[in-house]
Amino acid sequence: AARLNPEDYLLLYDLANAQYNAKRFEEARQSYESCIHLNSDFSKAHYRLGKTLLNLNSSGPALVSFQKTVQVDPDFSLAHYEIGRIRKNQGNLDAALTAYLKAASIDPSQSAYLIQAGTILFQLNRYGEAESFFQKAYALRPNLPEVNYNLAQVLSRQEKYSRAFEYAANAVRLDPNSAPYLFTMGEISYELGNTDGAVSAYLKAI
DSSP: OOOOOGGGHHHHHHHHHHHHHTTOHHHHHHHHHHHHHHOTTOHHHHHHHHHHHHHTTOHHHHHHHHHHHHHHOTTOHHHHHHHHHHHHHTTOHHHHHHHHHHHHHHOTTOHHHHHHHHHHHHHTTOHHHHHHHHHHHHHHOTTOHHHHHHHHHHHHHTTOHHHHHHHHHHHHHHSTTOHHHHHHHHHHHHHTTOHHHHHHHHHHHO
8 A cells, every 4th residue: 555645634535525425434434544644733734533433323422523623623513523422422411411501602593502502501490591592493494393392392491481382383383294293283282271272282292
C-alpha cells in the first residue's frame, strides 16, 4: 500500500463517507480512524466515527468519539445532541439534559434539540421549563404532531386543561390514527367535564 501523507486525510474522509453511505460500517470505521490518525483535530471525522460506531452497536466508544468532537469544536451542535441521546439511553437524565441544552443554545433553530430538552425536563417534573422549550419548538414547527402532543401533556400536568385540549386536538387533527394522541385528548376531555368527548376519544384510541 502507498504511504499516506498528512494531507491525505481528506481523501480518507471521502472514502469513509462512501463506505458509510454503502452501509459498510466496519470499513468506514477503519477509514475514519485512519483519517483521524493523520489529523486529530478534524471534528467532522470524530463525529462521523461516532455515527459509524452507533451503527456497529458500540455506544460506549461512540460517546467517546462525540466527546472528542466537542473537545475539538465546542460548537458542534449535532455532537452534543448525540451525546444527549446516548446519555438518555443510559438513564443519565441530568447529563442528557446538559447536552441537549448545549445543542439548543448553539442552534436554537433545530426543533429536535428543543423537543428533546423539553422531554427530559418533563421527565424530571420540571413542567414550566418543559413547556417553554415545547413552545419554542411549536413556534418553529406548529404542524408537527409531536410538538402539539408534548404541549398537551405538559399543560395537562399543570392543570391548564383548556389550553391542553387545544394542542391535543391539533395533534389528533394532524395524526388522526395515533392512539396516544387520542387517549390524551380523552383524558383532557374528561378533566374538562366532557364525558361524551372523552368516551369518543377513548373508543377511537382502542
